Amino acid sequence: MLQFERFTLNNGLRVLVHIDKATPMVAMNILYDVGARDEEANRTGFAHLFEHLMFGGSMNIPVYDEPLQMAGGENNAYTTNDITNYHLQIPLKNIETAFWLESDRMLSLAFSEKSLDVQRKVVCEEFKEHYLNKPYGDAWHLMRKIAYKQHPYQWPTIGMNLEQIETAQLDDVKAFFYKHYNPLNAVMCVAGNITVKQVKELSERWFGNIPSGDKYVRNVAAEPAQQEARTQTVHADVPLDALYKAWHIGPRLTPPYYATDLITEIMGSGFASRLYQRLVKEEQLFSNINCYHTGSLDPGLVVIEGKIREGKSIEAANEAVEAELAKLVAGGVTDDELQKAKNKIEAMIAFEDMTLLSRANNLAFYELMGDAAMINKEWDHYQSVTKDFLRETAQQIFRTENSNTLFYKKKT
Amino acid sequence: MVLDRKTPPAIHDAIEFDYVLPPINTVKLDNGLPLYWLNAGVQDVVEIDWVFRAGLWHEQKPSVAHATAGLLKNGTSKYTAEQIHESLEFYGAQLKVNAGNDFSTVTLYALTKHLPSLLPMVYEILTDAIFPEHEIEIHKRNAIQRLLVNLRQCEFVANQKIDAMLFSETHPYGRFSKKENIEALEREDLITFYKNWYSLATAKIFMAGRVGDKEVKCVNDFFGKIKATPSGAQEPNFIPHEVIEKTAQIVNDPNGVQGAIRIGRQFHNRHHPDYAPMVVLNTLFGGYFGSRLMSNIREDKGYTYGIYSSITPDMHGGSLIIHTETGRDVTEKAVKEIYKELDLLRNKVASEDELLLVKNYLLGGLLGDLDGPFSILQRWRTLILNGFTKEHFNNNIRIYKTVTAEELRELAQRYFKQDDFCEVVVV
Numbered sequence: 074m075l076q077f078e079r080f081t082l083n084n085g086l087r088v089l090v091h092i093d094k095a096t097p098m099v100a101m102n103i104l105y106d107v108g109a110r111d112e113e114a115n116r117t118g119f120a121h122l123f124e125h126l127m128f129g130g131s132m133n134i135p136v137y138d139e140p141l142q143m144a145g146g147e148n149n150a151y152t153t154n155d156i157t158n159y160h161l162q163i164p165l166k167n168i169e170t171a172f173w174l175e176s177d178r179m180l181s182l183a184f185s186e187k188s189l190d191v192q193r194k195v196v197c198e199e200f201k202e203h204y205l206n207k208p209y210g211d212a213w214h215l216m217r218k219i220a221y222k223q224h225p226y227q228w229p230t231i232g233m234n235l236e237q238i239e240t241a242q243l244d245d246v247k248a249f250f251y252k253h254y255n256p257l258n259a260v261m262c263v264a265g266n267i268t269v270k271q272v273k274e275l276s277e278r279w280f281g282n283i284p285s286g287d288k289y290v291r292n293v294a295a296e297p298a299q300q301e302a303r304t305q306t307v308h309a310d311v312p313l314d315a316l317y318k319a320w321h322i323g324p325r326l327t328p329p330y331y332a333t334d335l336i337t338e339i340m341g342s343g344f345a346s347r348l349y350q351r352l353v354k355e356e357q358l359f360s361n362i363n364c365y366h367t368g369s370l371d372p373g374l375v376v377i378e379g380k381i382r383e384g385k386s387i388e389a390a391n392e393a394v395e396a397e398l399a400k401l402v403a404g405g406v407t408d409d410e411l412q413k414a415k416n417k418i419e420a421m422i423a424f425e426d427m428t429l430l431s432r433a434n435n436l437a438f439y440e441l442m443g444d445a446a447m448i449n450k451e452w453d454h455y456q457s458v459t460k461d462f463l464r465e466t467a468q469q470i471f472r473t474e475n476s477n478t479l480f481y482k483k484k485t
Numbered sequence: 486m487v488l489d490r491k492t493p494p495a496i497h498d499a500i501e502f503d504y505v506l507p508p509i510n511t512v513k514l515d516n517g518l519p520l521y522w523l524n525a526g527v528q529d530v531v532e533i534d535w536v537f538r539a540g541l542w543h544e545q546k547p548s549v550a551h552a553t554a555g556l557l558k559n560g561t562s563k564y565t566a567e568q569i570h571e572s573l574e575f576y577g578a579q580l581k582v583n584a585g586n587d588f589s590t591v592t593l594y595a596l597t598k599h600l601p602s603l604l605p606m607v608y609e610i611l612t613d614a615i616f617p618e619h620e621i622e623i624h625k626r627n628a629i630q631r632l633l634v635n636l637r638q639c640e641f642v643a644n645q646k647i648d649a650m651l652f653s654e655t656h657p658y659g660r661f662s663k664k665e666n667i668e669a670l671e672r673e674d675l676i677t678f679y680k681n682w683y684s685l686a687t688a689k690i691f692m693a694g695r696v697g698d699k700e701v702k703c704v705n706d707f708f709g710k711i712k713a714t715p716s717g718a719q720e721p722n723f724i725p726h727e728v729i730e731k732t733a734q735i736v737n738d739p740n741g742v743q744g745a746i747r748i749g750r751q752f753h754n755r756h757h758p759d760y761a762p763m764v765v766l767n768t769l770f771g772g773y774f775g776s777r778l779m780s781n782i783r784e785d786k787g788y789t790y791g792i793y794s795s796i797t798p799d800m801h802g803g804s805l806i807i808h809t810e811t812g813r814d815v816t817e818k819a820v821k822e823i824y825k826e827l828d829l830l831r832n833k834v835a836s837e838d839e840l841l842l843v844k845n846y847l848l849g850g851l852l853g854d855l856d857g858p859f860s861i862l863q864r865w866r867t868l869i870l871n872g873f874t875k876e877h878f879n880n881n882i883r884i885y886k887t888v889t890a891e892e893l894r895e896l897a898q899r900y901f902k903q904d905d906f907c908e909v910v911v912v
Contacts, residue, residue, distance in 0.1 A: 095527070095856075096856050097852050097853075097855075097856065098853045098856060132490070133490040134490070134491075134493075138774055140493050142773070142774075142775050142842055142843075142845065142846040142849075143496065143841070143842045143845050143846070144496040144499075144845065144849070145496075145498075145499035145845045145846060145848060145849020145850070145852065146846075146849060147846070147849070162853055163849065164497070164502065164849050164853075166496075166497040166502075167494075167496045167497060169494040170493065170494055170496055172494075173490070173493065173494050176490075177490055180490075190787070191783075191784060191785065191786075191787040193787070194786075194787025194788070194812075195783055195787050195789070195790055197812075198743070198787070198788070198789050198810070198811065198812055199790035201742045201743045202743060202790050202810050205742050205743075206638075206639065206738070206741050206742050206810070207638060208634055208637045208638070209634075279488070282488070310740070311634070311637070312630070312633040312634055312637060313630055313633065313634065343570065343574045344558075344566070344570040344574070345570035345571040345573075345574045345575075346574075350567055353623075353627070354566070354567070354623065357623065360626070360627040360630040360631070361631075380630065380634070382627075382630070409575070412575070413574060413577075416575060416576055416577035416599075417574065418577070419577055419596065420576075420577030420594075420595065420596050421577070423528045423529060424530055424594065426528055427526060427528050427530065427857055427858075427859075
């Protein structure tokens, strides 16, 4: 059970306060309601590039990191397809430094050419390091494109290609800032040995006079229901064939989402999971295999991916996966399997709540989804999934016409 | 009153704070095995580590330590691999086995309430692993396939190469797994290694989380009854090696768009008096986001997504290595800049402001680290495995707080000479 209080400033900024009397640190998490799904198709990767620019100086503070580090703080940020999240941790005594720094960059950036110029290069190197100079690095660029035809989930947060990042202009940066970075589009959570009164005062002082800006109204294309199975084959310079499969699932906060999460635990998480046991250990078609889902806010994907054992055929491996799914759909899961999956989730929630920062981050995220209090209902949602409902969900997901398959083959 | 946004709010310097390492309890189980434990945190979770002197240092044949770790959970005389994994995963627990240079560590993460259900199986694994032949075959094949994928990556190849250059491939710290080493593994190798080095008699057990007497009793019930007798295996000895190869250029991926750079030297272990001040110098140089290397090579030149320098202290020595991946066309320029930064620290005393910032950053982070049960346990584990007491921790804090810019320059003059470094570039 995570305790919290919340208030909203006059300019619309939502603030959550989580009290933890045991820690000497304070965590501050600011989540902006903008991710790669809000990008234009010809400006992909921009939300993430922009996140880098948030460290390049703001209106009154030439650099962000130095004063934070001087105050004993540490920070980072990340961008997903849905959101951009900034988080820091600092000794409680220096809490005001956090308010000073974060409020100034919400007020306005410095928009420096030098910063844009350098960060374009840095992000291009990040792109190369993780997506180009790595075997199978482009698999998700391909997979997203196969699975999504309308929705902007068809590109990854790093962006569709290097060119779009290389050509980003300062005017684009400014427009993006004014559209998305304002109190109305943000949620802040402050956690530590603090009082609500104290956080209220500090928030009023530092964030209170930032203009509200305009509420960004999201208007992204919904992905139409998939009508037929999609398959693509590529050849690349990799040592082993790899199989990627994906199916569309329901949106976050709906009962099928929780059932899907449990399905992925049963099918492909851990050495005792079905796919690992049958296909790596018994049939020995794969050298490794995983099942997970993308966890996105708009309807996401459940994914199965694995590397094919040398000498085995990727087509046979694909059929074996299909056969395991057919078994799941026809026979459902056992009581023990369902209980195991729930036990795993229960442990995961407890471990996640261990760090202050993770609690602050999760509270902000649930508030963004509608209400921070929902976080305390999550476990109940998992608990209430029955075997029958899990099987119904599996039937709904693992239909042939809902499937997307990428055969990623080594060049011969 | 108009809000002054230009002037930073007054801060308390982290060097002024007190740093108290929460105490750890030491008990002896009924059979004399040491258990170190501490109760902290509010979540109902527990971590238990069984630490064995079973590192790469102890293997009689390459790749044995990793294979033993990888297969430890895959069969006892009573249970199959599947049954073992099932019984652990059913409770949402994780049991990880990691083989390091000096130690292998078996770590259990679980909800505290499930401890009585989990410990019997951990006991089975630690006392009766049998390494079935068919499990070894699968493991070998999959390990080789993983290796083949990793070898395509410049950074993986560069990591292997720099260790080999610093320590030589005949030394456990410089050795790395090759396909033929994995192929040559035999069941007998694993069993011998397990018998010699995974001996509970010489293990140390660490526990932290929301735990108390009940959990201590639980550990004693399962691990305090066995008569633990040392295997008698003699700790091997290796002679430090002279560096022969100073630079290496490797073409690994002719069509790649990036190169991996590693520049490193041997460095002392935690027992040397220069170790603690070097932590401060290394942080300033390449240990955090505001470091000299990051400011120059990422934030000014944009050559890389990230560049760091890290110290790896092992029991019998260690290393200090600078690592980065840069654009293929700028590897040479990046290497030049790295040496320039080393020179700068030798020739010019860092400003008081910069040093204060580094100290505040380092100590501020430490304050957060002394917060969670697992991070407190990790500090204690390091101290205890090195034979240190709390005084060592307190002494390090004193050094972090008081080391001067001039002392750091002397340190740089001693350890940041370009000639003492080995250099690898893999493209």
